[in-house]
Amino acid sequence: MFQQEEYDVIVVGAGHAGCEAAAAAANMGSKVLLVTMNMNTIAQMSCNPAMGGVAKGQIVREVDALGGQSGIITDKTMIQFRMLNRSKGPAMWSPRAQSDRMRFAEEWRMTLEQTLNVDFWQEAVTGIVVENDTVVGVKTQLGIEFRGKSVVLTNGTFLNGLIHIGEKQFGGGRAAESRSTGITEQLKELGFEAGRMKTGTPPRVDGRSLDYSKMEEQSGDAEPSKFSYLDTPTLTKQRPCYITYTNPEVHEILKEGFEKSPMFQGRIKGLGPRYCPSVEDKINRFADKDRHQIFVEPEGWSTVEVYVNGFSSSLPEDVQYRALRKIAGFENAKMFRPGYAIEYDFFPPTQLHLTLETKRIQNLYFAGQINGTTGYEEAACQGLMAGINAHNKVHGKEPFILKRSEAYIGVLIDDLVNKGTDEPYRMFTSRAEHRILLRQDNADLRLTPLGHSLGLASDERMERVREKEKQTAEVVKLLKNFAIEPAEINGWLEEMGSATIHERTRAVNLLRRPNVELPDLALVLPGLTLALGQYRPDALEQAVILVKYEAYLEKEHQQAARVQELENFTIKGRLDYKAMPALSHEAREKLLKIQPETLGQASRISGVSPADVSVLMVYLGR
Ligand code: FAD
Numbered sequence: 001m002f003q004q005e006e007y008d009v010i011v012v013g014a015g016h017a018g019c020e021a022a023a024a025a026a027n028m029g030s031k032v033l034l035v036t037m038n039m040n041t042i043a044q045m046s047c048n049p050a051m052g053g054v055a056k057g058q059i060v061r062e063v064d065a066l067g068g069q070s071g072i073i074t075d076k077t078m079i080q081f082r083m084l085n086r087s088k089g090p091a092m093w094s095p096r097a098q099s100d101r102m103r104f105a106e107e108w109r110m111t112l113e114q115t116l117n118v119d120f121w122q123e124a125v126t127g128i129v130v131e132n133d134t135v136v137g138v139k140t141q142l143g144i145e146f147r148g149k150s151v152v153l154t155n156g157t158f159l160n161g162l163i164h165i166g167e168k169q170f171g172g173g174r175a176a177e178s179r180s181t182g183i184t185e186q187l188k189e190l191g192f193e194a195g196r197m198k199t200g201t202p203p204r205v206d207g208r209s210l211d212y213s214k215m216e217e218q219s220g221d222a223e224p225s226k227f228s229y230l231d232t233p234t235l236t237k238q239r240p241c242y243i244t245y246t247n248p249e250v251h252e253i254l255k256e257g258f259e260k261s262p263m264f265q266g267r268i269k270g271l272g273p274r275y276c277p278s279v280e281d282k283i284n285r286f287a288d289k290d291r292h293q294i295f296v297e298p299e300g301w302s303t304v305e306v307y308v309n310g311f312s313s314s315l316p317e318d319v320q321y322r323a324l325r326k327i328a329g330f331e332n333a334k335m336f337r338p339g340y341a342i343e344y345d346f347f348p349p350t351q352l353h354l355t356l357e358t359k360r361i362q363n364l365y366f367a368g369q370i371n372g373t374t375g376y377e378e379a380a381c382q383g384l385m386a387g388i389n390a391h392n393k394v395h396g397k398e399p400f401i402l403k404r405s406e407a408y409i410g411v412l413i414d415d416l417v418n419k420g421t422d423e424p425y426r427m428f429t430s431r432a433e434h435r436i437l438l439r440q441d442n443a444d445l446r447l448t449p450l451g452h453s454l455g456l457a458s459d460e461r462m463e464r465v466r467e468k469e470k471q472t473a474e475v476v477k478l479l480k481n482f483a484i485e486p487a488e489i490n491g492w493l494e495e496m497g498s499a500t501i502h503e504r505t506r507a508v509n510l511l512r513r514p515n516v517e518l519p520d521l522a523l524v525l526p527g528l529t530l531a532l533g534q535y536r537p538d539a540l541e542q543a544v545i546l547v548k549y550e551a552y553l554e555k556e557h558q559q560a561a562r563v564q565e566l567e568n569f570t571i572k573g574r575l576d577y578k579a580m581p582a583l584s585h586e587a588r589e590k591l592l593k594i595q596p597e598t599l600g601q602a603s604r605i606s607g608v609s610p611a612d613v614s615v616l617m618v619y620l621g622r
Helices: 016-027 056-066 070-078 103-115 183-189 248-256 279-285 319-326 376-394 409-417 442-455 461-481 485-498 506-510 516-525 526-532 537-548 550-567 585-594 599-603 611-619
Strands: 009-011 032-036 050-052 079-086 094-100 119-121 125-131 135-142 145-152 163-164 168-169 194-202 202-208 216-218 243-244 293-298 304-310 334-336 340-345 363-364
Touching: 009 016, 009 376, 016 032, 016 056, 016 103, 016 119, 016 145, 032 145, 050 056, 050 070, 050 248, 050 376, 056 070, 056 094, 056 376, 056 409, 056 442, 070 079, 070 094, 070 103, 070 376, 094 103, 119 135, 125 145, 125 183, 145 376, 194 461, 248 279, 248 319, 304 363, 319 334, 363 376, 376 409, 409 599, 442 461, 461 506, 461 526, 485 516, 506 516, 506 537, 516 526, 537 550, 550 599
Parallel strands: 009 032, 009 145, 032 119, 145 363
Antiparallel strands: 050 094, 079 094, 125 135, 135 145, 163 168, 163 340, 194 340, 202 304, 202 334, 216 243, 243 293, 293 304
C-alpha cells in the first residue's frame, strides 16, 4: 500500500461529476481520495463556459439544495446571469450563468483543498482492483495500488478518447490532454457492456480581433439572481454576450470541407448529441436555412478568449478559419484553436442500480459522461448522488434515491437506469412529467430537508428553509385575508384592461388573474406594501406561485401520489419473470436484465408495456 490508509471512497476523475462526488462523500464524513490525471484541470469546463439553462438550471439549484457545491461555485465565478423563460410559467424559469472558465476551475480546486477528508493524487488510473465481485481499490499508471471500500468512476470523455479535426485524428481526452486506456478493456473483461459516443466543440477566438459593432448585444438580467440558496454574492456588474449569424458564403466554404469531414465520411462511429449539432450538420440537415445564430461568449472577466457558441465543428482547421472570417464581426478574427470532435467510450447505464452502483461489481459507482450523459449539470448531479450513496453504503446506511416527482435528478437517474440511452442524454423540462412541482424556486423546499437528514446540507441551509416555509405560509394567509375595496383598485384595473370588481375582494383573487402581479398590487395598495414589508423576497415569490397556481399544483400532487402507489410496491426478488408466459418476450428480457426495484420502475422500462405491467400486477395478486 502506498502513502495512505484505506479510503472510504476513491473518486477517479476531477471533472464536474468527480468534484461533486468527492466533496459530498467527504462532507458526510468519508475519507476520500480524489485521483485525477491533471490537477491543473480540476473542474475544467471542456466546452462552453456556462452553467444552467433550461432544465439544467433547475438541476444546479437541486444540487445546491442538497448541499452540493456547483451552485456556490457558479455564483462566485459568473460574469453574466439570465433567468431564461421568464415570460412563461414558473415551471419553465431556468437560471443560466455565463462563467469565468478559469475562475470556475480555480474556485472548485480551492473548495476541494479546503474540504477536510479529501486527499489528492495526480495520475492516470489504469484499472480497478476487484476481490469477490467487490471493488477494493484502483491501480495507477505508475503501478501504485490505492485501497478503498468504494470507487466512483467519473472519466468523462477520456476513455479511449479519439479527437477528430478534418482528416486528422489522434488520441486525447480533451484538447491537449491524454486519453485514458485500460479501464474500458478491464471492465469489458469483467462482463460490462461498453459503447461509443461523440461530442464536439467550437473554435475559440481572440476577442480583440472581433468587431462587436456588427453584432447584437445580449446583456444579462437587470436584476441578476443566482444559483445558491445560501448567502452567496450577486453580480453588481456583468459582461455582455453578442449575437451574430452565419450566411450563405460561410455555408459554401464549410461545404468545401465536407469531403474531409470525419462525420460525413464515416470515420466517427459514435452518436453525437442531436440537439447540439455541429455547424456542418446544421447546414447539411437544414439546407433551406440561409443563416444560423452564433452566440459570441466571453470566457471570463479578464481573458480575451471568446467562445463561438453555435459553430461546433470537426472540419479541417483551415476550412473553419476561412468560414469563420465570413461571419459579420469576424472578418479579422484570429483563432486560438480550432473546433474538434471527440469520440469516447461510455457504459450503457442500464448496468446500474438507482444508486449509480454497478450491478456487476459491488461498491463500484459510475457518474457523469461515462453513463452516456452530456453536460456539466447532468454530470455534477450524478457525482453528488454517487458520492452520497458510496458514503452511505460503506457506512451501512440506507441508499439515497430521489423520486421522479421529487427532483430532476430523480428523473435523470430513473431514465438512465430504466431506459438507457443511445445518444448523449441531456435534461429537458419535457422529460419530467411532474415539472410543475420541480421548479427552480422550490428546490430548497423539496430537497434541503433530505440533504440535511443525510448530514450533507448544513444547519444554516435547513434554518433558511424553515424560515422560508414559515414566511411563505404567513404571506399566503395574509393574501387570503387581505380585503380590497372596489374604490381602491378599480381605477388601476381599468388601466390594466382587467375586469373591475363590484364588491370587497381578497387580494388572492386578484392575484390569480394572469396579468396581475404582486409588485403591481403592492404599488396601488399602500396597506399591502406595509403588511408585506417584513417578508423575504423568496417567501413572497413562493407565496405568489402557490396562490396563482394552486389548482394546477393540487392536481399534480394528486397525480404524483397516485403514481407513488406503484413506486411503493416493491417487487425486487419477488417475481420469476421466466415463469410468466403472458409477458412479451422483450419485457421479460428487459425485466430480467434491469431487475426493477418497484412496480413503478418496471412500468418505465422501455419495452415493458402497460399490458406487461398488468401481467405483473396479476402475479402480485393486485
Ligand atoms: P469530465 O468533465 O470530462 O471530467 C473527467 C475527469 O476525469 C477529468 O478531470 C480527467 O482528467 C479525469 N480522468 C479521466 N480518466 C482518468 C483516469 N483514468 N485517471 C484519472 N483521471 C481521469 N456538454 C454539453 O452539454 N454540450 C456540449 O456541447 C458539449 N460539448 C463537449 C465537447 C467536447 C470536446 C468535450 C470534451 C465535452 C463536451 N461536453 C459538452 C461535455 C461536458 O464537458 C461534459 O458533459 C462534462 O464535463 C462531463 O463531466 P464529467 O465529470 O463526467 O467528465
